[in-house]
Amino acid sequence: MSAIKTIQEQHTAGPQAIGFDYQFYYFMLLALDLKFGQKIGFEVKDDVHIDKEDGTTTLYQAKHTIIKNSKGNPQNLTDLDIDLWKTLSTWIDFINADKSSDFLNKHTFILVTNKSENNNDFITTLNTFKTDNNSDVVKLKIDELASKTQDETLKKYFKKVTKLSKSKLGVFLKKLTIETGEDEIIDKIKKKILEKFYQENLVDPIFESLSSNLNSAKYLDIKAGQRFEISGEDFGKRFGKCFKVATELKPLPKRNLPVLLPDDLESQVFVKQLIDIGEIQSGSNYIRDYTTHMLKFLNEFSYWSDENFVLPTDIEEFKRNSIQIWINEFRSKYRQIERQINNGSSIEDLEDDIKSLGIEIVDYIRKQDLSIQGFSALGIEFSNGYYYTLSDNLELGWHFDWNNKYKKE
Template sequence: MSTIQDQHTAGPIAIGFDYQFYYFMYLAIDLKQGQKIGFEVKDDVHIDKQDGTTILYQTKHSIVKNANGDIQNLTTLDIDLWKTLNNWTDFINADKKNSSFLNENEFILVTNKSENNNDFITTLTLFKFDNDIDKVVLKINELEKKTQDETLRKYIKNFGKISKNKLKLFLKKLVIETDNDGIIKKIKNRILEKYYQADLVDPIFESLSSNLNMAKYLDIKDRKKFEISSEDFAKKFGKCFKVATEIKPLPRREFPVLLPDDLENQIFIKQLLDIGEIQTGSNDIRDYTTQMLKFLNHFTYWSEEENFILLTDIKEFKNNSIQIWTNEFKSKYRQIERKVSAGAFLNDLEDDVKNLALDLVDYIRKQDLSIPGFSALGVEFSNGHYYSLSDNLEIGWHFDWENKYKNK
């Protein structure tokens, strides 16, 4: 029973259609201004170019493998090859007058089969070099006599009936692409070439693939031609590429947090101890240090190990973070600054300064920072970033923090 089912399975046919669709997708991504691509309209796939000419694509896919486990070769008498040539021959013969079909079209056969000693492809290559159509005619006649398959013989005979002038023009415009396998990887590589970030490739591919497939299904279901101009592609499917510019979270990992031996000797902890935000021996000291190290571990991972963040974005992020602190620092200490400028001694204002410093810390801890191009880091990482800045003495909490710590 399983053998009979295997013989009637639609799998090989279905994957052939999938191959055709993915090749269509591969071409659509690189569609040039003024071009239009179609699926199952003029051929398996076609591209109308801006100059009024058209490229016709026939796609042929095989899952049959040879003894070495490789996809079978495109042999000289391959039925897919000659069926394709026969189809195009019918188009050519239907144009009985002025060869406008040949003048306005190019022909590309695309297959995942390998080319290995294919006499017809060898003859085609030689013709493009020496332009000797008689050699081609001799080869066609030879192949017609060689095969015993009636269908194949009919295809070759039909092809051989093309006049020499038309045959010469046709062969000059004929391309046979073999070994065109791994089409999904090729699509992803084309996406990578455009956006340069490997982490964006799969989301773009999945979004574009599903939306193109759905559009194809709906158009064909409604008996419409599934054709997309370069303008349509940008308008209808441009959102599929917005993942490259959308706000997105930075990846998180579990990094080991190695706490220093003397937690209270850290500058950022000294700053917080001095304003009374924490007390010696407090569990908060361990928690704040953990937050800082978690942020620093991730920031190194994002900026140096994986290069998710550009150097310009790092600079903007840091400058913006410090500017938030600067604005609030000036706002909180405006009155203190005026009193000192008027002759008051800072030591006499220490209680007020410490209260304002605590308010400054509370304000900064509410900030949820973001790195350009990415969603907010979250309060924990934002706090860790500010602890790091204060540990490096780039910001402080006390009104006189620069003299208290920078000169030591």
């Protein structure tokens, strides 16, 4: 079995595949910061590139390893790392292919890797050069590294770098950046999304939609023989729909907690109001149902508020709009009653009519499917529960004279 396993491992490309994924996700990370006037490309001029509005281009090489060190972190980027020197050699080929200095003057070079930087003498020397501009020291360091290896491929890469003219080498080194420890790339993309939309519950849906659509677009463009490049202006047109989840109406989360009913259901103010107009009778099973609707709403509403799913301003607007619906219907139904009272009729003489109209108001309000700003409708059960809550708090009522009848209690 061990021999079979060895053959299987030789014919699988897991580490190589994750390397391509790493390049793609790094492309996605950069695309999230793309500005108008810029264009980003994947596997066009390099692993990733960005053409800027001033006519310059940044080339990115993204290198990933799955090999861990003794501490469980990605292996170090050593002085003799083949990915490092192959990348520099490739960029030197680009420079040498251009007989003028136009390419070098218009390009910057960034190597990105998840490998750790730990006592890398070349990176230390490079950073020192950017302060003192002494390229001779860099050449000496490269010659020293070449003497430490018998790998002919590495020696070839070293030689190619040191053969660059002193002036070009100086410009190249100034424009060269090596970024190590660029790991957990998906988490960094999600953090970037969170920084843009500020709502954690939107991060995963946006990430999934954007990564899926970018990947599909990449496949289709390359399959059609086209370059996969996206301008800042085109990004919104082609992939703006991926961010619609941030503006689309969505349901509020529900926990469906158990409801603990009070011992004396009929002592609740909202139940008294309904009994008084004859909408329900004392002892009715509906009292338990209505109380359940109210408590279910209160359980979830407290959760939405405490966890900041809804803002205080959203809550105030929700309440104001909900009460306004009731006010409009209340005024409409009781307009004639109000005229009769103003003309000398007593409320007692109009009690039967008032109760009938009160029931009509309840029936109308129960048909309302309320919604909180930015979210889809709550549903009839929760909407009814909210109105029972307002009624229980004596913020609205059904009887024409509810404000006097119940606030005296």
